[in-house]
Amino acid sequence: MAQKTLAGKTVEVTDEGYLVNRKDWTKEIAIEIAKEEGIELTEKHFEVIEYLRKESAAGAQLSIRKVGKSGIVDIKGLYQLFPGGPLKYSSKFAGISKPASCV
Amino acid sequence: MKRIVILGAGTAGTMMANKLRNTLDKEEWNITIVDQFKTHYYQPGFLFIPFGIYNKEDVIKPKADFIPAGVDMIFSAIDRVEGEANKVYLEGGKILNYDYLIVATGTKTYPEETPGLKDKLWYKEIFDFYTVEGAVALQKFFKGWEGGKLVMAITEVPYKCPVAPLEFVFLADAYFTGIGIRDKVDITFVTPMSGAFTKPIATKMLSELLEEKNIKVIPDFYIEHVDNDGKKLVSYDELEIPFDVLTVVPVNMGDALVERSGLGDDMNFVLTDKETLQSKKFENVFVLGDAANIPTSKAGSVAHFASEILFENLMSAMEGRPLKAKFDGHANCYIETGHGKGALIDFNYDTEPLPGTFPLPGIGPFGLLKNTKINHYGKVMFRWIYWHILLKGKELPVEPLMTMAGKKRVN
Incomplete structure (x- = not known):
C-alpha cells in the first residue's frame, strides 16, 4: 500500500496502482490513471467503467465475457478500448480491485 | 407434510440432504432431491487420471449410495423453477411443490x-x-x-x-x-x-x-x-x-435451468446473497456450491463450509427468525505440485492466502503456502474423507468460518 496524489487528491493505492478504496474514485482520477497507461479516456471508456463499478458494487464476479454480453461493447471493441489486458486496465481505471484468482 | 426440494445431487446437494435428514422430523418434513445423472464423481480425482495415478473406477460411485434413507431421490432432468408458485417442473411435466428450495446444480463446462x-x-x-x-x-x-x-x-x-x-x-x-x-x-x-x-x-x-x-x-x-x-x-x-x-x-456456466427459471446472472449462476446464501429473487430459495454467483472459489471445500451456514439459516427461516449466520467465503484447497509434494491454501472473501499452519495453530500438520510432503498426503487421504465423512454430512475438525489463528500476516 502507498499514498499517491491523483488529480489533486491524496488516495491509497496498491503496489500495482489500483485504488484501495473505491469511494475515492472520481472521473478525474480515472483520467489520470489511464494517462499513466497511455490511454486517453472517451465517453465509451466511461460507459464500460460505469458498468464495472455498478456490477462490482452489486457483488458480481467480473469477466471479459460478462462485459462482452453487457450490450455496451463487444469483446473486440473492449480490446480496442483497453489494449493488452481489457479487464485488468478497465478495472484499474474504474477504481475497483484488480481481477484476481484465489492464489 | 412440508417439503424441501434439493436440485442437484452432487457434492453440495448430497451433503445438504444428509444434514437435513439427520435433523428434521420425518413426520413433519419430506426431503426430495432431484438429479438427472446416476453417477457421483469424485471430481478432485479427475486431475490424476491423465497421469495414470487414478483410473475411472477410482472416482465414481452410484449417487444413490450417498442419499440417506428417508430422502426421496428422483432421477430426472429439471425443466424450470417457478419461484412465485413454489413449484419445480421436471422434464416430462411432473411438478414438485416446495416450502423451501435448495439450488445445488453446480457449474458445467x-x-x-x-x-x-x-x-x-x-x-x-x-x-x-x-x-x-x-x-x-x-x-x-x-x-x-x-x-x-x-x-x-x-x-x-x-x-x-x-x-x-x-x-x-x-x-x-x-x-x-x-x-x-x-x-x-x-x-x-x-x-x-x-x-x-x-x-x-x-x-x-x-x-x-x-x-x-x-x-x-x-x-x-x-x-x-x-x-x-x-x-x-x-x-x-x-x-x-x-x-x-x-x-x-x-x-464455465451454471445449468441452463437457472436461465429458464430467471434466477441467475448472464453466466447462469444464481444471484445469491454472499452472506446468507439466500437467493436474491425468492426468500424461500437458498443456493449452495458452484451454482451460486458468490465471489469465492468454485470448490467442494466452499460448498462444505457454506453448507453449515446454509443449514443454520434454513433452520432460522423455518422458525421465522432472521438469518443470522453469515458466510465469509471460506475456502481450503490443496495444490498438488508433483514429486509427492503439495501446498495448501486457506482464505475467504477478505483475506488472501497467508502462510502458517493448518488446522492447528503452530502445529499443523499441514503447512499453508508451503510445499511439503505432508500436504500431499492430505490430498491423498482426502478422497477417503470425501466418500466417508464429507458427503454424509458428518463433522470434520475444521471450522466453517476462516480463522486467523495459525496464519501469519505478511507485509
Whole structure:
C-alpha cells in the first residue's frame, strides 16, 4: 500500500496502482490513471467503467465475457478500448480491485 | 407434510440432504432431491487420471449410495423453477411443490462457447480434464505421446477449482520427468488473468515453483478461437500460441435451468446473497456450491463450509427468525505440485492466502503456502474423507468460518 496524489487528491493505492478504496474514485482520477497507461479516456471508456463499478458494487464476479454480453461493447471493441489486458486496465481505471484468482 | 426440494445431487446437494435428514422430523418434513445423472464423481480425482495415478473406477460411485434413507431421490432432468408458485417442473411435466428450495446444480463446462474448441481435434489433440471422458482420453493420449508443445489454457473466469490448471502443469512436469522425456516436452500455461498467481503473497511464496519446473507462463491471453488446421490458439488481440497438444479449461456456466427459471446472472449462476446464501429473487430459495454467483472459489471445500451456514439459516427461516449466520467465503484447497509434494491454501472473501499452519495453530500438520510432503498426503487421504465423512454430512475438525489463528500476516 502507498499514498499517491491523483488529480489533486491524496488516495491509497496498491503496489500495482489500483485504488484501495473505491469511494475515492472520481472521473478525474480515472483520467489520470489511464494517462499513466497511455490511454486517453472517451465517453465509451466511461460507459464500460460505469458498468464495472455498478456490477462490482452489486457483488458480481467480473469477466471479459460478462462485459462482452453487457450490450455496451463487444469483446473486440473492449480490446480496442483497453489494449493488452481489457479487464485488468478497465478495472484499474474504474477504481475497483484488480481481477484476481484465489492464489 | 412440508417439503424441501434439493436440485442437484452432487457434492453440495448430497451433503445438504444428509444434514437435513439427520435433523428434521420425518413426520413433519419430506426431503426430495432431484438429479438427472446416476453417477457421483469424485471430481478432485479427475486431475490424476491423465497421469495414470487414478483410473475411472477410482472416482465414481452410484449417487444413490450417498442419499440417506428417508430422502426421496428422483432421477430426472429439471425443466424450470417457478419461484412465485413454489413449484419445480421436471422434464416430462411432473411438478414438485416446495416450502423451501435448495439450488445445488453446480457449474458445467461449455467447450462450444469457444469457436474451434469442440472441433476436429477434440479428444484427439485437444482435451479437458473437467469431465471423466476428457481425463480418460488424455490418459490414453499421453501414453503414446513422444513430446512436443503442451499448452494448458484457461478460457474464462470463474471456473471450477481455480488451482487445478496449475496442479495440472506441475503434475505434467513430474510425469514427463518420470518417463524420461521431460526435455522433449515444452509446457506453457496460458491464462486470461494477469499471471498464474494473482494474489501478492501467494505470488511471492509459490511462483518460483513455475520457474523451477521450467513452465512458461503467458498471461493476459483471452482466447478468441482455436485454429485446428494451424494448431494454434488465437486471442482477441490477434496473438497466437502454437500447440501440439492442448489441455483446456472450457468456459464455465451454471445449468441452463437457472436461465429458464430467471434466477441467475448472464453466466447462469444464481444471484445469491454472499452472506446468507439466500437467493436474491425468492426468500424461500437458498443456493449452495458452484451454482451460486458468490465471489469465492468454485470448490467442494466452499460448498462444505457454506453448507453449515446454509443449514443454520434454513433452520432460522423455518422458525421465522432472521438469518443470522453469515458466510465469509471460506475456502481450503490443496495444490498438488508433483514429486509427492503439495501446498495448501486457506482464505475467504477478505483475506488472501497467508502462510502458517493448518488446522492447528503452530502445529499443523499441514503447512499453508508451503510445499511439503505432508500436504500431499492430505490430498491423498482426502478422497477417503470425501466418500466417508464429507458427503454424509458428518463433522470434520475444521471450522466453517476462516480463522486467523495459525496464519501469519505478511507485509
